[in-house]
Amino acid sequence: MKSYFSFKPEHFNNNGDQGNIDVIGHFADLQNVDLVKTDVLENADFVLFGDASQAAMKHYEDDLGDFVESLKLRLENGLPTLLVGSCFELFWPLLTGVGFERSARVSEFRSVSSEAGVILGYRNSTVSNDDFIINRGFVGTTFFGPVLSINPELLNRILLEMKLEPARWTGQEQALVERVRSDFTDG
């Protein structure tokens, strides 16, 4: 059994960030491993802070602040964690002490090279210097939505850090992912 923690998934799900849980759950299930929800971040094998609206970020500002120390530990140890969009922009400077460079908002598909392969995603952000940061299984990114579904190498990285096996895609599924990745790069 593996566990995940996701902060307020009903509100921190802009553009389907919570789909990343479905993706991990799908491949865990193929390995006969249950992925179950935990309310305690420190106990979780995988942690997700999704992108949220300005209203949600303001409302939960204090609650989010309470997680900084635990997230620092996860970052230092490279534990499987995904900070997306507004939560990435909130937490990253608090975790590292380094702020982002900012420019005019850019909303577009992007690809970045990383140690987990070429990462594709859609971003809509004023952050101009870091779309994707990774330390073993700890990821912060401006790419929102189900990034794990279209970035198989990154998915495998997360699964391995969760002490699971790499994803076993069928040929049809692999072909579909390649088509989506190709659509992204063409689009």
Place this chain on the structure above:
Amino acid sequence: MRAVLAVLIGKLLRFAVRIIRPGGGSALPGLVANRIAPGLLGSALHSLPMGLVVVSGSAGKSSTTHYLVSLLQVHGLRVFTNNSTANIRRGLVASVLKEASLLGRLDYDIAVLELDEGHGAKMADELDVSLALLTNVLSDQLDRFNDPADVILMLEKIGSVASKVVLNADDKNLTQLNCAKNAVGFGILDENERSGLFEYALNFGEHGAVNMSVIATPQEVRITAQGLSFDFPDLPAYQRINVAGAVAALYEIISPDEALVQQVLSNLKPVFARNEPVVVKGVPVQLKLVQNPSSFQLNLGDIQPSNTPLMLMAGSDIHDPSWLWTVDFSKLEKVEVVGGRNAAALALRLMFAGIEVQRIEADPLKAADAFLNLPGSNHTILFSADAMRRVRRHWGLAK
């Protein structure tokens, strides 16, 4: 002089484009005419004796506009309006080109225009808006609008230039607008029904008080001030609230004839591609337009196991298909065809939801033809606006 030139060139261009592409071609003439005479739209609309009504918000614009136009027309008014695919500047200019005289004048009593919220806010200062009808704020098109807070500002801008504002008082986001202070509200009475309606954009603030003018219950539309009520056909809640908005606006524009209002409400027909039944090459097909997570979810809610074969289409208008992951597809077991520019992304989302996809076809026309050839008696399509336009044109259904 520039207006005459713009209208003349625009009309010629429109004629030429429609010969090449029947049923299409409104964008280019509108673009060109607007370049030649940027004030054409504002001056044409300004000339209407009963003014300009704009309908804006995240969802429900087309249906609400359609219902309000029907209610005004039945009272003998000549209403200038646009179709839902022409709700940005160039489309609006194209609509003017279609109907205006060479001097750029519109021979109508009143205009009721559906307005894209983003373009509407930018155009607000150049339009003389007599009434703004605001439908709702959803968490929608985030790749374009970034955050619902930005949409709220856009609707605030549109409302601020209007002499009167009619708004959906069920949506807390709208009741908090500055322009809501003197606004007239409409909504749905039943709290349980409200929760089954749209997911309005998250808002932790207070629900502002708005004078509720029209309330839509499952059985009737109530006009609170007059103590009147009209019988209602069997419509889903998300359509009833659109009708309520149209009726609320109607009572702010004219003193309606009760019998005529009842006549329209008793004979409401589906709006263009909103659960619209058509027959293509002898095959009955149900068309459902889905434009955002809310409308996708609401339309999925209407799908029954008997809606087979089923085709879902995600066209190129879905810039970032990530939002498809916010839609709950769990009631589906099988989709016969997934089509459109984002077919692979939609099929991948369905795959992770455990839904069988039998065919994936990125070319919308090939997808449409393959779908039409499938056996079954209840062909049903849920498609995004781009896929809808292409398929309608392909099937000779373009208007």
